[in-house]
Amino acid sequence: KTGTVQIFSSFTSFENILSELMEHHVICYDVEKDLFPLVLSNCQYSLERGHETISEYDLPRIQQQILTHFLQGKPLITRAGIPVLVNTQERDYDTIFKTVCGKVPQIPLSSLAQNTVSRELDSYSEVCAALKIVELLLGFLSLTSGDPTMKLVTYLQDVLKMDQNIDHHILKAFGKCTLGHCVCLWKVLSSLRSENMLRLKRVSLAFAGKSFSNRNVDQWLIEIHEVLLLGLGCLRATEDWNPSWSLKQAVSVYMRHKDVPPYMKEDFPENLQLSQIVETWKYAITAKQEWMMEG
Incomplete structure (x- = not known):
């Protein structure tokens, strides 16, 4: 059966053949880039001494936005005749990283390169867009291979032909990166995305722990974020980890199998439990923001 599209307006309604569908007919959005900021911008937080933070959402305004x-101006598309692809499982990044490392040897990003990425991508939407690109790169590299010394921007331009669709800030942020940095770049960007999410949510923190030095906090945040995302975020986390x-x-x-600076294992307060890792991570972000404001 041929799929059809019904387009309704205040004046007419008509049907289009599925093959005539254009990109602008389809609702396209990214949950983290488009929906989260919209919802969070319509959320009010209140905090009373001795009580948890209370969140209040302006649901009518969210619905209207x-x-x-x-949705405004979009056609009603019936499912008849449309091929459907269903992704039944989450991406296993640990496996993807191992596959990529086997085909394209990976190395850490220098502090200078990490600072460039952080400086150029100064908004949540840009970080999300950059992360999507790196995830696409990882997908290609896990299926093919590549020269680890090739500039990442060159690969995007000459191999994937994507540079025309990428914001110049993102290309500039990738300027010091090669294909050998893709895994580390993913970790840096995913950590930055979470930091931006924390700022968007305006979370109030009340955690008193050992402070971390300004020199070490960036790398510390990236490594701890990896533990949160890949270690504690897996399906077997409740079986493998004890809070x-x-x-x-x-x-x-x-x-234990990673080559990390000594301070990653030494600069930890002895009295913290694993159940406090999220608050510890939040505290470190707050400390970093205060240092940046102090100059």
Whole structure:
């Protein structure tokens, strides 16, 4: 059966053959880039002493903005005749990283390159867009291979032919990166995305722990974010990790096969538990922001 599209307006309604569908007919959005900021911008937080933070959402306004930004003027598309691709499982980044490393040897990003990425991508939407590009790169590299010394921007331009569709800020942020940096770049960007999300949510923190030096905090945030995302975020996390474990011990175990600076294992307060890792991560971000404001 041929799929059809019904387009309704205040004046007419008509049907289009599925083959005549254009890109602008389809609702296109990114949850983290488009929906999260919209929802969070219509959220009010209140905090009372001795109580948890209370979130209040302006649901009518959120609904109106979704209608205006994404649904207005779009046709009603029936599913008949449309081939459907369903992704039944989450991406296993740990496996993807191992596959990529086997085909394209990976090395850490220098502090200078990390600072360039952070400086150039100064908005949440840009970080999300950059992360999507790196995820696409990882997908290609896991299926093919590549020269680890090739400039990442060159690969995007000459191999994937994507440079015309990429914001110049993102290309500039990738300027010091090669294909051998893709895994590390993904970790840096995913950590930056979470930092931006934390700022968007305006989370109030009340955590008193050992402070980290300004010199070490950027790398510390990236490594701890990896533990949160890939270690504690996996399906077997509740079986493999005990929240009562020492945070220092748990992180040391996770990083036992990694080449990390000594301070990653040494600069941990002894009295923290694994269950406090999220608050510890938030505290470090807050400390970093304060240092940046102080200059």
